[in-house]
Amino acid sequence: MTFRLYYWPTIPGRGEFVRLALEAAGADYVDVGRTQGASAVAEMINRGMHFAPPILENDYESVSHVAHILAWLSYPLDLAPPNERDFRRMEQLQLTVTDFVAEIHDVHHPLGPTVYYEDIVDVAQSGARAFLHDRLPAFLAYFERTLQENPYGSDWLVGDGCTTLDLSLFQVMRGLRYAFPNAMRLMTTPWLNELALRVAQRRRIRSYLDSDRRIAFNNDGIFRHYPELDEQV
Amino acid sequence: MTFRLYYWPTIPGRGEFVRLALEAAGADYVDVGRTQGASAVAEMINRGMHFAPPILENDYESVSHVAHILAWLSYPLDLAPPNERDFRRMEQLQLTVTDFVAEIHDVHHPLGPTVYYEDIVDVAQSGARAFLHDRLPAFLAYFERTLQENPYGSDWLVGDGCTTLDLSLFQVMRGLRYAFPNAMRLMTTPWLNELALRVAQRRRIRSYLDSDRRIAFNNDGIFRHYPELDEQV
Numbered sequence: 001m002t003f004r005l006y007y008w009p010t011i012p013g014r015g016e017f018v019r020l021a022l023e024a025a026g027a028d029y030v031d032v033g034r035t036q037g038a039s040a041v042a043e044m045i046n047r048g049m050h051f052a053p054p055i056l057e058n059d060y061e062s063v064s065h066v067a068h069i070l071a072w073l074s075y076p077l078d079l080a081p082p083n084e085r086d087f088r089r090m091e092q093l094q095l096t097v098t099d100f101v102a103e104i105h106d107v108h109h110p111l112g113p114t115v116y117y118e119d120i121v122d123v124a125q126s127g128a129r130a131f132l133h134d135r136l137p138a139f140l141a142y143f144e145r146t147l148q149e150n151p152y153g154s155d156w157l158v159g160d161g162c163t164t165l166d167l168s169l170f171q172v173m174r175g176l177r178y179a180f181p182n183a184m185r186l187m188t189t190p191w192l193n194e195l196a197l198r199v200a201q202r203r204r205i206r207s208y209l210d211s212d213r214r215i216a217f218n219n220d221g222i223f224r225h226y227p228e229l230d231e232q233v
Numbered sequence: 234m235t236f237r238l239y240y241w242p243t244i245p246g247r248g249e250f251v252r253l254a255l256e257a258a259g260a261d262y263v264d265v266g267r268t269q270g271a272s273a274v275a276e277m278i279n280r281g282m283h284f285a286p287p288i289l290e291n292d293y294e295s296v297s298h299v300a301h302i303l304a305w306l307s308y309p310l311d312l313a314p315p316n317e318r319d320f321r322r323m324e325q326l327q328l329t330v331t332d333f334v335a336e337i338h339d340v341h342h343p344l345g346p347t348v349y350y351e352d353i354v355d356v357a358q359s360g361a362r363a364f365l366h367d368r369l370p371a372f373l374a375y376f377e378r379t380l381q382e383n384p385y386g387s388d389w390l391v392g393d394g395c396t397t398l399d400l401s402l403f404q405v406m407r408g409l410r411y412a413f414p415n416a417m418r419l420m421t422t423p424w425l426n427e428l429a430l431r432v433a434q435r436r437r438i439r440s441y442l443d444s445d446r447r448i449a450f451n452n453d454g455i456f457r458h459y460p461e462l463d464e465q466v
Contacts, residue, residue, distance in 0.1 A: 111359055
């Protein structure tokens with residue numbers, strides 16, 4: 001069955017968390033934004049069923065919100081832990097990723113999504129300082145600890161196999177290193193580094209990352225590299 | 234079975250979405266923060282399993298994130314739609330509530346949770362203007378439309394009975410009217426107003442709202458009334 005992904009075509013953004021799951025499983029999908037343009041994504045939103053992209057559909061259902069899409073996909077794509085309790089733990093940790101990603105985004109958009117970064121660089125610098133000092137280390141320490149304390153071993157965050165959550169953490173680590181290379185050099189995250197490497201070495205992920213389907217990080221997405229925001233630690 | 238809720242004792246905050254579900258169902262629960270103090274909540278966080286409160290536990294499981302807790306609770310508390318597809322739609326809409334609540338919170342905390350409002354009132358005023366002009370009407374219109382287009386009728390957001398999602402929208406509408414009374418007077422939300430009234434009139438909710446278990450909105454929570462932020466529309 002073919003999935004249809006609706007997401008903006010020029011940024012990895014939140015859509016990338018979904019793409020990584022589809023790619024890791026070799027699922028059949030059409031990236032609607034990239035094949036039919038941003039207007040096809042805008043039209044989907046205008047239909048009113050979903051508040052924002054990414055949206056993933058198959059012939060039976062239409063689903064939005066990254067954490068929710070991944071929970072929906074993870075079983076059929078064989079990227080979920082086998083028992084229900086671990087599945088719920090995975091969903092829960094994915095919601096912590098959602099919060100983390102929102103805070104990363106807000107570093108360059110402190111006054112909401114409608115006020116341009118260029119108009120509020122000074123404000124963003126104060127926010128970046130607070131984020132890099134307090135929140136970034138707190139979130140990273142939390143996920144480090146989650147890896148270390150996984151009763152099945154520290155290869156993956158939940159259970160003993162790769163899940164959609166591990167793929168998301170890979171993307172977060174890559175994004176943070178793109179956006180805040182200086183600040184990230186000061187963070188000690190040996191377990192997360194290993195996890196990111198483990199994900200990158202998966203056969204299908206490796207070939208995806210080398211393909212033109214992978215969209216490079218850029219300064220229109222969630223993870224943006226503004227040197228003036230990375231010098232505050 | 235008794236549930237234990239871990240949340241800060243002096244604000245409704247995100248814990249209130251969980252309290253409303255427990256109260257609506259007449260569930261047996263202990264509000265740990267209010268009976269044992271904030272230090273008991275802090276200790277729970279320090280154990281490292283959850284990143285932030287609210288946390289809800291029973292004897293078998295310990296769960297965090299409002300949307301996740303409500304999905305977990307809704308079936309046993311008989312506050313879920315009966316079929317799986319509608320259940321997933323409810324979960325998804327609850328995640329839109331999560332995003333909405335985060336944006337409401339960020340109006341008074343534009344630079345993240347660690348920078349005090351009092352230090353950045355001017356910045357917050359610009360953000361409030363953007364929120365009240367663009368985002369507030371967009372979110373409200375989305376939920377209005379969701380109510381109008383519910384194929385089971387417009388009494389509830391999903392399915393033909395009250396779910397945890399309806400309880401959350403009740404709290405959001407009450408909170409918005411507390412925080413932004415002027416701005417809210419300009420919003421046209423007949424369906425949401427009816428929904429909020431319908432929730433408030435439920436027997437158990439009515440008696441909860443009259444009890445001292447209900448914590449009043451105040452300026453330490455998510456929904457804060459700063460008149461200088463409400464005059465920007």
